[in-house]
Amino acid sequence: MELRMDARALEVFLKRDFGQVAADFAVERADQQGVRVRLKVAERHLRPGGTVSGPSMFALADVAMYLAILSRIGPVALAVTTNCAIDFMRKPSAGYDLMAEARLLKLGRALAVGDAMIVSEGHAEPVARASLTYSIPPTRG
């Protein structure tokens, strides 16, 4: 499938349309395999004990899948998350950013389905794994 937006185009889009949260994320890669997004872990993402909060990990999985969809259909769509199932498996390693690898498993007319694996940067063992469904509005370019 053709790639309509690369990592740089996705970052520009994120900064323009999601200014509020864009500073949390960096798009590290976007290609046929999917999209790799970094959560620049800061104080505001932490819970007591120094672990990254669940909502921050949810946000990372959600934005990574959103960008994986946009990389294929372009910046015109207003896709919205309709479902997410997320497993939190390990405490993230303190002092490391989190990296999400999102891949599209289905890009249909109305629904896009994919999953995202989250690890602490440089670590192999998964911290969390999410599967997500997005609803894609009927009129897309």
Next chain:
Amino acid sequence: MELRMDARALEVFLKRDFGQVAADFAVERADQQGVRVRLKVAERHLRPGGTVSGPSMFALADVAMYLAILSRIGPVALAVTTNCAIDFMRKPSAGYDLMAEARLLKLGRALAVGDAMIVSEGHAEPVARASLTYSIPPTRG
């Protein structure tokens, strides 16, 4: 089942141990049926178009279930979310707080399972629904 913490005790706990996010939430009720928690919707919870962000709704469901568990086992436990499945069903009504109603379906030795229904305050139709599993550490008081 006995209630070990009421709405006021849960709020005090939240303010002390989760200072960072406690300002977002208010515990409206805690009883045998479960816990009712308000998300005081502010600019930082919104996405373009004025809708409450997915991560903010996830955070609301997560904290409501966490407090529902603590209301039963007391403030000693370090329960952690291991799984969440969330359906986003409707756009929240602009200008309204979100209310989550969380109920425990199982409180086992090692796992607690429950669900949370989220509505815009004063509205009947569900905005989102989440089911959550928490792992409860072996030594609890």
Next chain:
Amino acid sequence: MELRMDARALEVFLKRDFGQVAADFAVERADQQGVRVRLKVAERHLRPGGTVSGPSMFALADVAMYLAILSRIGPVALAVTTNCAIDFMRKPSAGYDLMAEARLLKLGRALAVGDAMIVSEGHAEPVARASLTYSIPPTRG
């Protein structure tokens, strides 16, 4: 919302279009609150130890939600399950049928979302709980 099929109409439909599995189920109730479906537990639903198998409980939740949708939109649609998140919470009580209570939370143009609670007949504590999404084909009567 208007009810287009009652319990009897749903059973007739089930027997005609799902002959293979219809014998497993009985529609006990269909009204504004949702649909109540019985799994007539037999040897073929059991796992070693006498517990009802996960796939049998999944099938019960799935058929109950399907019938809850049909009760509202009529027998014309070919709705298909797109997502299910199910929690297995307790071992069913040996020697009892399982009862699923399914309710629709959203009936949109393209997607229907609901949940189903499963108990052993006459017991209060939930055995399993599922949330399900169905895709509804564009042309419905």
Next chain:
Amino acid sequence: MELRMDARALEVFLKRDFGQVAADFAVERADQQGVRVRLKVAERHLRPGGTVSGPSMFALADVAMYLAILSRIGPVALAVTTNCAIDFMRKPSAGYDLMAEARLLKLGRALAVGDAMIVSEGHAEPVARASLTYSIPPTRG
């Protein structure tokens, strides 16, 4: 991680302890990457229209993950499914068996988490994807 049971040992176990359903499945592979299980699609797995039923696909994902766990901890444990989130993405290709590839993402003391990808044999596009959690009883060999 050491492999305690290979494909053949898993099949022998399945036939002995799950005689009722064992005939539906064949263990094609078991190694460090996970377990590959075939659903030998027969009339009883089909729905009107010739598609494999949701419960049959759930059963395939469930058994594949179960065997992936046993391949690591041996045949002694009585692991039970506590959670499954499954996305049905495409109609299986008529006349083909279904193949599930299950991998363990976490094998903890109390919980095992993994996912399973289901395809029609010889096809690349996923038919369904499931994430599953199993509870592992405290005393294991």
